[in-house]
Amino acid sequence: MKITAAVTRSKGELSIEQVDLAPPKQSEVLVKILAAGVCHTDAAGIQGFIPWITYPQVFGHEGVGIVEEAGDAVDTLKPGDRVALTFPSCGHCGFCLDGAPYACDHLNELFFSGAYKDGTRRISLNGEAVGSFFAQGSFAAYAIVDARNAVKVTGVPDDRLKYLCSMGCGVQTGTGMVFNRCKPEPGTSLVVFGCGGVGMSAVMAAAISGCTEIIAVDIVPSRLKLALEVGATTTINAAETKDVVAKIQEITNGGAHYAVESSGIPGCSLQALLCLRRLGTAVVCSVTGPAEISIPIEMGLMNPSKKFVGLTEGGSNPQVFIPKLVEYFKAGRLPIDKLVKFYDFKDINRAFEDSHSGVAIKPILLFD
């Protein structure tokens, strides 16, 4: 079928085109996209910062939509089902079978190469194969995804589905760092570095978890103000604070129990580790590229018995985790609707500009 899609033919470029989309294969569904979030990983892919990327490719990996057609082997979804699309995984490697699809052996190929599990592509343009980012490609009117990475959503009115886009990536990443890795006990302290969509989601998860000291660190005053509205108890403007680590240690009376780093700034990973008290846990999710930091192993990590953890996609098993997040959203406890700014699909380039400049925390593209 002919569909409209934003195609990146070469590094740094993106244009709306008519392309051909193949029908879904046995384990796949065809989804009419209602809305799609813009994530920094899309920008990193379009700009060529990710080694496995191929062009041409259709980006977008935070789609929400309606199933129009299901392959013969799909028994979990049917036409008419509302779905949040999420990251792909192979389903048969040891990590997937162990309930850790975020650590899938085939993660890099499936996320970035544009090919589906069987190595083929679903989109073509004038006969040339076009990749689908995250085996999804939701910057398009329709997307094909494996049923494994389409999570059925129930009980959310159609006019509110658009708020759920980043459940599939950003919100899942931020909340998952807290719920799945830190697992904070009530009454503990948690620091969030970076108040974008991921960091704000981590703040919300810390509040749900009963953390009593939730410190948000950023350099943009409007973001820090919003962090307070969604659950932070204290903010630190890192642009105005001489020693962020010392400030956190002062506020928490000796160091935080937990820290999550979502700013993507390598130095913040080190601050996340150093601001902890003994036995503390720092989780890092968002650096792009070959950044390195130097850790004082004995006094910074070993002697105080700290944990320094890397994590993708919030350590989430999406078919189990996303429905829980949807319930928190329905109950008003995960106010991700406060993070979004909507754009018509045709204004996709402006959405990326506003994401980059910080005008929008979570841009969402709307389709007809």
Ligand SMILES: [Zn+2]
């Ligand atoms: Zn796997």
Ligand SMILES: [Zn+2]
């Ligand atoms: Zn993402």
